[in-house]
Amino acid sequence: MRDADDPTVCICQEVTEKELLAAVALGHHDLPALREATGANTGCGDCAVDIEELLEFALPDGRTSLR
Ligand code: FES
Structure with a gap:
Protein backbone atom coordinates (compact mmCIF):
# COMPACT_ATOMS: atom_id res chain seq x y z
CA MET A 1 0.00 0.00 0.00
CA ARG A 2 1.32 3.46 -0.86
CA ASP A 3 1.85 5.89 1.98
CA ALA A 4 2.62 9.53 1.23
CA ASP A 5 4.54 9.75 4.51
CA ASP A 6 6.59 6.67 3.73
CA PRO A 7 7.69 6.71 0.10
CA THR A 16 10.01 2.00 1.98
CA GLU A 17 11.99 4.85 3.46
CA LYS A 18 10.81 4.03 6.99
CA GLU A 19 11.85 0.40 6.59
CA LEU A 20 15.31 1.51 5.48
CA LEU A 34 20.79 -2.61 4.10
CA ARG A 35 20.44 -4.89 1.09
CA GLU A 36 20.78 -7.94 3.30
CA ALA A 37 18.52 -6.59 6.05
CA THR A 38 15.67 -5.30 3.91
CA GLY A 39 15.98 -6.90 0.49
CA ALA A 40 16.23 -3.45 -1.04
CA ASN A 41 18.48 -3.06 -4.08
CA THR A 42 18.31 -6.75 -4.97
CA GLY A 43 16.42 -6.19 -8.21
CA CYS A 44 17.32 -3.75 -10.97
CA GLY A 45 19.79 -1.85 -8.78
CA ASP A 46 18.51 1.58 -9.73
CA CYS A 47 17.70 2.53 -6.14
CA ALA A 48 21.36 2.37 -5.01
CA VAL A 49 21.78 6.15 -5.39
CA ASP A 50 18.61 6.83 -3.42
CA ILE A 51 19.69 4.48 -0.64
CA GLU A 52 23.12 6.11 -0.49
CA GLU A 53 21.42 9.52 -0.21
CA LEU A 54 19.21 8.18 2.58
CA LEU A 55 22.33 6.95 4.39
CA GLU A 56 23.95 10.37 4.09
CA PHE A 57 20.80 11.89 5.56
CA ALA A 58 20.47 9.32 8.33
CA LEU A 59 24.07 9.19 9.48
CA PRO A 60 25.61 12.22 11.19
CA ASP A 61 28.29 14.35 9.55
CA GLY A 62 28.03 12.58 6.24
CA ARG A 63 29.80 9.55 7.65
CA THR A 64 29.03 6.31 5.92
CA SER A 65 29.34 4.38 9.12
CA LEU A 66 28.71 5.06 12.79
CA ARG A 67 31.59 2.81 13.76
S1 FES B 1 16.38 -2.91 -7.00
FE1 FES B 1 15.55 -1.21 -5.97
S2 FES B 1 14.37 -0.20 -7.49
FE2 FES B 1 15.09 -1.98 -8.49
Whole structure:
Protein backbone atom coordinates (compact mmCIF):
# COMPACT_ATOMS: atom_id res chain seq x y z
CA MET A 1 0.00 0.00 0.00
CA ARG A 2 1.32 3.46 -0.86
CA ASP A 3 1.85 5.89 1.98
CA ALA A 4 2.62 9.53 1.23
CA ASP A 5 4.54 9.75 4.51
CA ASP A 6 6.59 6.67 3.73
CA PRO A 7 7.69 6.71 0.10
CA THR A 8 8.87 3.56 -1.55
CA VAL A 9 12.62 3.78 -2.16
CA CYS A 10 13.12 0.41 -3.80
CA ILE A 11 10.32 -0.18 -6.25
CA CYS A 12 11.44 -3.69 -7.18
CA GLN A 13 11.25 -5.04 -3.64
CA GLU A 14 8.70 -2.49 -2.33
CA VAL A 15 10.99 -1.32 0.46
CA THR A 16 10.01 2.00 1.98
CA GLU A 17 11.99 4.85 3.46
CA LYS A 18 10.81 4.03 6.99
CA GLU A 19 11.85 0.40 6.59
CA LEU A 20 15.31 1.51 5.48
CA LEU A 21 15.63 4.05 8.30
CA ALA A 22 14.59 1.40 10.82
CA ALA A 23 17.31 -0.87 9.47
CA VAL A 24 19.85 1.97 9.73
CA ALA A 25 18.80 2.49 13.35
CA LEU A 26 19.47 -1.20 13.98
CA GLY A 27 23.04 -0.80 12.79
CA HIS A 28 22.89 -1.51 9.07
CA HIS A 29 25.04 1.40 7.97
CA ASP A 30 25.97 0.71 4.39
CA LEU A 31 24.34 -0.45 1.19
CA PRO A 32 25.35 -4.13 1.45
CA ALA A 33 24.05 -4.31 5.02
CA LEU A 34 20.79 -2.61 4.10
CA ARG A 35 20.44 -4.89 1.09
CA GLU A 36 20.78 -7.94 3.30
CA ALA A 37 18.52 -6.59 6.05
CA THR A 38 15.67 -5.30 3.91
CA GLY A 39 15.98 -6.90 0.49
CA ALA A 40 16.23 -3.45 -1.04
CA ASN A 41 18.48 -3.06 -4.08
CA THR A 42 18.31 -6.75 -4.97
CA GLY A 43 16.42 -6.19 -8.21
CA CYS A 44 17.32 -3.75 -10.97
CA GLY A 45 19.79 -1.85 -8.78
CA ASP A 46 18.51 1.58 -9.73
CA CYS A 47 17.70 2.53 -6.14
CA ALA A 48 21.36 2.37 -5.01
CA VAL A 49 21.78 6.15 -5.39
CA ASP A 50 18.61 6.83 -3.42
CA ILE A 51 19.69 4.48 -0.64
CA GLU A 52 23.12 6.11 -0.49
CA GLU A 53 21.42 9.52 -0.21
CA LEU A 54 19.21 8.18 2.58
CA LEU A 55 22.33 6.95 4.39
CA GLU A 56 23.95 10.37 4.09
CA PHE A 57 20.80 11.89 5.56
CA ALA A 58 20.47 9.32 8.33
CA LEU A 59 24.07 9.19 9.48
CA PRO A 60 25.61 12.22 11.19
CA ASP A 61 28.29 14.35 9.55
CA GLY A 62 28.03 12.58 6.24
CA ARG A 63 29.80 9.55 7.65
CA THR A 64 29.03 6.31 5.92
CA SER A 65 29.34 4.38 9.12
CA LEU A 66 28.71 5.06 12.79
CA ARG A 67 31.59 2.81 13.76
S1 FES B 1 14.37 -0.20 -7.49
FE1 FES B 1 15.55 -1.21 -5.97
S2 FES B 1 16.38 -2.91 -7.00
FE2 FES B 1 15.09 -1.98 -8.49
